[in-house]
Amino acid sequence: MRRILLVLFSLALCAGGPPAAAQAKSTDEVINLAPARAEGALARGISVGPFTLSNRMREDYDVTVFPTLLGQRRDGSLFARSDPAARASARRLLAEQVRAFPLAPGAARSVLARVKRVPSGGRGLYATLVFRATPARLLPAQSIRNVFQLNASLLLDPRRALVRFHAGAIRTEQAGPGLRSFVPVRNTGTGIAPVGGRLVVRDAAGAVVTSVRMATQRILPGAVVDLAAPLRTGLPRGAYTIQARLQGGRRDASAQGALRLFATDHVATRAARIATFGTPTAYRGEDVEIAGRFRNAGNVAFAPRGVVEITRLGDDRPLRRVALRVDRAAPGKLGSFSAKLALPGAARSYGLTVRLLDGPRELDERTTSVGVVDRPPLSRRVQDAITRHAVPLVVLLLLALVGAAAALLLRRPVRAPAAAGERRLLDLNLASAAELELLPGIGRAMAQRIVAQREEHGPFGSLDDLAAVRGFGAGRIEALRDRATVTLSATKRR
Numbered sequence: 001m002r003r004i005l006l007v008l009f010s011l012a013l014c015a016g017g018p019p020a021a022a023q024a025k026s027t028d029e030v031i032n033l034a035p036a037r038a039e040g041a042l043a044r045g046i047s048v049g050p051f052t053l054s055n056r057m058r059e060d061y062d063v064t065v066f067p068t069l070l071g072q073r074r075d076g077s078l079f080a081r082s083d084p085a086a087r088a089s090a091r092r093l094l095a096e097q098v099r100a101f102p103l104a105p106g107a108a109r110s111v112l113a114r115v116k117r118v119p120s121g122g123r124g125l126y127a128t129l130v131f132r133a134t135p136a137r138l139l140p141a142q143s144i145r146n147v148f149q150l151n152a153s154l155l156l157d158p159r160r161a162l163v164r165f166h167a168g169a170i171r172t173e174q175a176g177p178g179l180r181s182f183v184p185v186r187n188t189g190t191g192i193a194p195v196g197g198r199l200v201v202r203d204a205a206g207a208v209v210t211s212v213r214m215a216t217q218r219i220l221p222g223a224v225v226d227l228a229a230p231l232r233t234g235l236p237r238g239a240y241t242i243q244a245r246l247q248g249g250r251r252d253a254s255a256q257g258a259l260r261l262f263a264t265d266h267v268a269t270r271a272a273r274i275a276t277f278g279t280p281t282a283y284r285g286e287d288v289e290i291a292g293r294f295r296n297a298g299n300v301a302f303a304p305r306g307v308v309e310i311t312r313l314g315d316d317r318p319l320r321r322v323a324l325r326v327d328r329a330a331p332g333k334l335g336s337f338s339a340k341l342a343l344p345g346a347a348r349s350y351g352l353t354v355r356l357l358d359g360p361r362e363l364d365e366r367t368t369s370v371g372v373v374d375r376p377p378l379s380r381r382v383q384d385a386i387t388r389h390a391v392p393l394v395v396l397l398l399l400a401l402v403g404a405a406a407a408l409l410l411r412r413p414v415r416a417p418a419a420a421g422e423r424r425l426l427d428l429n430l431a432s433a434a435e436l437e438l439l440p441g442i443g444r445a446m447a448q449r450i451v452a453q454r455e456e457h458g459p460f461g462s463l464d465d466l467a468a469v470r471g472f473g474a475g476r477i478e479a480l481r482d483r484a485t486v487t488l489s490a491t492k493r494r
Contacts, residue, residue, distance in 0.1 A: 029057050031103075031133045033150040042125050042156035044118050050110035051152040053131050055103045060136035061148075063103050065111055067094040070126045070153060072223035074184070080128040080151045083317055090127050093117055094154075103133065113154065123190045125156040126220050161191025163249030165219065170199075170242045170257025174269040174299055178233050181212075182226040183244045183255050187219040194218050197246035199229045201259065204239050214244070237261050270358045271297040272304045275334060277354055277366045282343060283375040290339040294356060294364070296329040303328040304356040304363055306337045310344065311351040319344045324354070348372055425485040428466075429459040439483055441476055460486045 032054045040048070055061055067090035071081045081087075097112040113129050133148040168184040181201075187193045196216030201209050212229040219225045227246070240259040246252065261267055277292035290308055306324030311317065322341045329335030343350055349371045356363040426435060428450065436447035446469075453469045454460065463481060466472045 031055055031057060031061065031131075031148040031150065033131060033152060035152065036150075037153040037155065039155045040157075042115065042118060042158050044115055047112045047114050048154050048156070049097075049112040049129075049152075051113075051129060051131075052108055052110045053103065053133070053150070054108035055105055055133075058105055060105065061103045061133040062100065062136050063109070063131055063133045064100050065096045065098060065132075066130050067091065067096060067113065067127050068130060070128050070155075070220065072220045072225065074224060074226045076217050076219075076225050078153060078220075080130055085317075093119060093125055094127055094129075096129060102136065115156070118158075121190065122158050122160070122162065123221055124158045124161065124192065125154065126192070127154045128152060129154065155192065157191045162189045163191070163193050163251055164189040165193050165195055165246070165248050165251070165253060167244065167246055167253045167255035170244055170255050172231070172242070172257065172259050172267050173271070174267055175230065177265060179231040179235065179265055179267060181229045181231060181242060181257070181259075183214070183229075183246070184224055184226050185217075185219060185246065185253075186224045187221050190221055192218050192220060193248045195225075195227065195246055195248035197227070197244055199242060199244045201231060201235075202241050202243070209235065209240070214246075233265055235261060236264050266299065268300045269298040270300060270302050270304070270363075272329075272335075272356045272358075272363045273297045274354065274356065274364045274366045277368065279368045280352070280370055282350075282370045282372045284372050286375070287340045287342050288370065290324070290341065290352070290354070291336070292338075292354065292366075293334050293336050294326075294329070295334055296331050299331050301328060301330045302358075303335065304358055306339075306357070307355050308339055308341065309353045309355065310341065311353065312345075312349075318353075319350075326356070343370075343372060426483060427487050428463070428484050429454060429486050440479055446471055462486060 034052055034054075038048050038051075040046075053063060066087065069081050069086040069090050071079050071086075073079065093116060095114045095116050097114070101109055103109060111129070111131075115125065119125055128151040131148075131150045131152070133150075135146065164187075166186045166188055168186070170181055170183050172179055172181045174180075181199055183197075183199070185195050187195075194216050197214050199212045199214055201211070203209050210232045212231065214227045214229045217225050217227055227244075229244075238261060240261070242257040242259055244255040244257075246255065259267060272294045275293045275295045280288050280290055282288045294304070296302070303326045306326045308322050308324055309318040310320045310322070312319065320341070322339050324337045324339045326337045327335040337354070337356075349369055351367060351369050353365055353367040355365045426439060428436075433444070433447040433451050436442050436450055437444055442450075449469050449471065450466070457468070460466065463477055463484060463486065466477050466480070467474075
C-alpha cells in the first residue's frame with residue numbers, strides 16, 4: 001500500500017490578510033480561492049459569497065465543501081475549528097450550495113453559503129467554508145498526494161450586537177533586550193468587539209515612567225486575545241505598577257498588574273520551546289514511549305508542566321491526557337520530557353499533541369501522528385538490528401582483528417629475573433671515573449685516584465692491586481669483590 005502524505009495548505013485564515021488570489025502569481029501551480037473572507041450583517045436566509053475555487057494544477061481534483069466554526073488564538077489569528085462539535089454546530093446554521101464537485105485543470109467553480117438559522121442568544125455567526133481538494137487519482141510514479149485545504153471566513157455580525165468584554169491581570173515578559181506587556185481580554189458579548197486602549201507604567205513613587213497605546217484587536221465572542229504593548233527600554237531595576245484603560249464600543253474596562261525588574265529591562269520570564277519530538281513507534285497491545293527535548297527560552301531556571309493528548313486523526317477532541325515527566329532546565333539549556341502511555345481503542349492511527357504549560361498558559365505545542373503496527377518476530381528484529389548497525393559492527397570487528405595481530409607480533413619470550421649472585425661486575429681496567437663512583441664506598445676523589453693509578457702503572461692484575469691506591473685497605477677491597485673485577489685481556493696489556 002502506497003504511503004500517502006497529506007500536505008495541508010491552509011490559506012486565507014487571517015482576517016486582516018490579503019485574499020489568497022492576490023498572494024499567488026498567475027503562473028503558480030496551486031488551487032486558488034477568492035475571496036478569502038466575507039463580512040456583513042447576519043439574517044436568516046441570506047446567501048454569502050460566491051466563493052470561487054480555480055484549479056491551476058495539471059491534474060484533476062475532487063473537491064468537498066463543508067462548514068465549520070471559526071476559532072481565535074490568543075495572538076488574534078483566526079483558524080478553522082476541526083472538532084466534530086464545531087462542524088455539527090456549523091451544519092445547523094449554514095448550508096453550502098454544493099458539497100462535492102470535480103475540478104479539472106484550468107477550471108473554476110463558484111459556491112454560495114446560505115444562513116439556515118441565527119445563533120441563539122443574539123450572537124453573531126463566525127464560521128468558515130472549507131474547500132478540500134484531493135487528487136482524483138494517484139499516478140503510478142507518485143507516492144505523495146497533495147491535499148489542498150482552503151478556507152473562506154464568514155464574519156456575520158448581529159444587527160444589534162451587545163458589546164461586553166472583560167480584562168484579566170496584566171503580565172510582562174522578556175522580548176529580546178526589551179519588555180512586552182500583555183492584557184488578556186475576553187469578549188463576553190454577542191458580536192465582534194474591536195478593543196484597544198492605553199497602558200501606563202508607574203514607579204514605586206507613583207510617577208508615570210512610560211505610557212503606550214495598544215493596537216486595536218477584533219475579538220470573536222467567547223475568545224481571549226492578548227493585547228500587546230512594547231515598553232520603552234531603559235527601565236531600571238525596581239518595582240512598578242501597570243494600569244490599562246481599555247475601550248470597546250461605548251464600554252470601558254480597566255486592568256492592573258505588577259512588574260518587578262531584577263535588572264535594567266529584565267523581568268523573570270518563563271518560556272520554553274520544543275526542540276525535538278519525533279514520531280514514536282507504536283506496537284499493538286504495548287505502551288508507547290514518548291520522548292523529546294525542549295529549550296528554556298526564558299531567563300530563569302524552571303521545569304514547565306507538560307501533557308500529551310491522544311486524539312483520533314481528524315478529530316480534535318482528546319481521548320486521553322497523560323502528564324509528562326519534565327526535567328528542570330537552566331536558561332538557554334535543553335531539558336527532556338518523557339511519558340509512557342497506552343493508546344485507547346483499536347484505531348490504526350492516532351494523533352499525539354505535546355503541550356508545555358506554565359500554569360494555564362501554553363508555552364509551546366507539537367503534534368505528530370503515530371500508526372499502530374504488529375511487533376515483528378524476533379528473527380526480523382535481529383535482522384533489522386544488524387542492518388541498522390552494520391557499519392559499527394564491521395568497524396569493531398576490524399579493530400578487534402588489528403588488535404589481535406598486533407598482540408601476536410609484539411609477543412616476546414620473557415626472561416627470568418637474574419639471581420642475586422649474577423649481578424653485572426664492573427671492570428676496573430675499563431670503567432670510567434663516573435662509573436667507578438657507582439661502586440659502594442667510592443667517591444669522586446677515590447675514583448680519580450683509581451684512574452690515575454691505572455694510567456700511571458698500567459692495568460690492574462687483580463682486585464688486590466687496589467692496595468697500591470691511597471686510601472684502600474683490606475676491608476674496602478673485600479667489599480668490592482662482588483661488584484668489581486678485572487679482565488684477562490686488560491691484564492695481558494700490562
